[in-house]
Amino acid sequence: MRKISGNFKTSLLAGAIAAMAALPAQAQISDGMVKIGVMNDMSGLYADITGPGSLVAARLAVEDYIKASGSKLKVEVVGADHQNKPDVGSNIARQWFDTDKVDIIADVPTSSVGLAVAKIASDKGKLMVNSGSATADLSGKACNANTIHWAYDTWMLANGTGKAIVKSGGTTWFFLTADYAFGHALERDTEAVVTKNGGKVVGKVRTPFPTQDFSSFLLQAQSSKAKIIGLANAGGDTTNSIKQAAEFGITKGGQNLAGLLVFLPDVHSLGLNIAQGLMLTETFYWDLNDQTRAFSKRFAAAHGGKMPSMVQAGVYSSVIHYLKAVDAAKTDDGTKVAAKMKELPTDDPIFGKGSVRADGRKIHPAYLFEVKKPSESKGPYDYYKLVATIPSNEAFRPLSESECPLVKK
């Protein structure tokens, strides 16, 4: 009896092990479903740049990926509003990861929120693919194995717009800086570029976030006599400061504005009369090539006729690559998928061919644009003239300068 019993136990154990090993790939996907959480500012000053448009982009990406690859993945997309507050964003992230079975958080604009969610993704072994935040710290000193920074960053912006302006004679700078993580990072990275290229920073002022009336700060910038007033802010802060600078005759007085982070919806909202001549750097513009035009027209059809911003396009591109990596890794485990995303090359209609580096930085070209004059524009959204293309290998901070602990030196 005992012998039989022993055999029985052994075979039971063997059976269990065999069953575990033979689990189909599908079972590695937690709860049989890949759940993508798009977290951003759904109602505040960044809502037109990110907001509901990013949700549209994520859903388009899922649709396109499944159709093109014939993948059997079941995917659900959910959205939430973090109101630009790190505490609200952290709570949503925890709830999503802990109880709502969300596997990846996408978008997450507002650098202070992006940094907070990066930490949570790392603690919980999940994944954040960030298209919305600007701070280069996400792939710098705050990098981790569970965070990938997708569309753009402050180093890239500084290197694009900042360098071009200093080289064309804008040698003395005064910064209007949004007083939080993003503004500080953008100011720091731009200042570094300005000084490296022989320019000088003569003053700066930290403006509360968000601010409606910039006249007082603009007046300080005016009396500094700096040639360039660098706007280290974004969204409604940028449009208000540009509009009010025109009102106070800043540009007529010989000083020039440098919009360090200007998105297409900002230009749309300002109108070309005020925005014309502004230099800016983006990694995406709808009218770059046939692929971007085709994508943007489909996006606009699904989003009330609005063309995608760089962030919304970034969300599309990042979700496609994420799903590709889930299929290739046969799991939705955050850490493993992140590793797979770095291993696979990227290719999509948004940014073309590219890659994800060891520090979590997604690499692709950047473009220096100038805003058209009203007479040059054919109609709504025909706003940018391409001035220069910055190739992938120069657009982002080189790995050799990275403070990211994941980078082996």
Add this chain to the structure above:
Amino acid sequence: MEIFGIPSQALFGQLLIGLINGSFYALLSLGLAVIFGLLNIINFTHGAQYMLGAFVAWLGMTHLGMNYWVALVVTPFVVGATGVLIERSMLKQLYKLDHLYGLLLTFGLALIIQGLFRNEYGSSGMPYPVPDVFKGAFNTGFMFLPKYRAWVIVASLVVCLATWYVIERTKLGAYLRAATENPSLVQAFGINVPRMITLTYGFGVGLAALAGVMAAPIYQVNPTMGADLIIVVFAVVVIGGMGSIMGAIVTGFGLGLIEGLTKVFYPEASATVIFVIMTIVLLIKPAGLFGTQK
């Protein structure tokens, strides 16, 4: 010459800017004070009505070709009329209840109105050009003062003082004040008190809309423009004394100045300085600087 390390010329410029922002605070807090003083309603919809003012001007310009001056006259009536509707259909039911109910209702309305506009027009706002007459600027010697901003100070001062005069110095104002003290007695004299109250609310809302039209060329016409401002304006009203007309005007301009100075000496605190002052005033004089304890 320098004052605290700031060239005096720059300082004058900053004071003037403070005065301009103060004009908006004064106009908005005046409407709130009128409504609170006469209706006992804490009108949280005020910010949304300010935004409506800007939007009506913008919609009129884009769809009907309405120019700034027409907008300045028409908009307060249009938005004021929506105020009358709100008062007749909803607020009227709440006069006998605690202040809190009026506050909750108007707060809810504000959220609904803002949400509807955000849904329709997005959050980054619409451009509204400065009227041609006010393009350009005066060179005052110490600063470059845009003509439009100069106009805002003048217009707002005139409207504020006229309102103060009507309420504190005319017979109509006397009726209004009497009606808040003792509505049934005033009604017994043959005055239609409910209609007067309705029109007063409409007037207060019209003031908010007027401020909205004046703000449109300066800021982006944006669904959240009122929400950003209303909290500060409430602080202004609390500091001035709830319901005090002169209090609202004087504190509006005064706090604009103080905020302007903070932006020079310690910009990081400029978003909070008004609330610090509010706390101090509430500790020392709970009824506000110009308020009377009931």
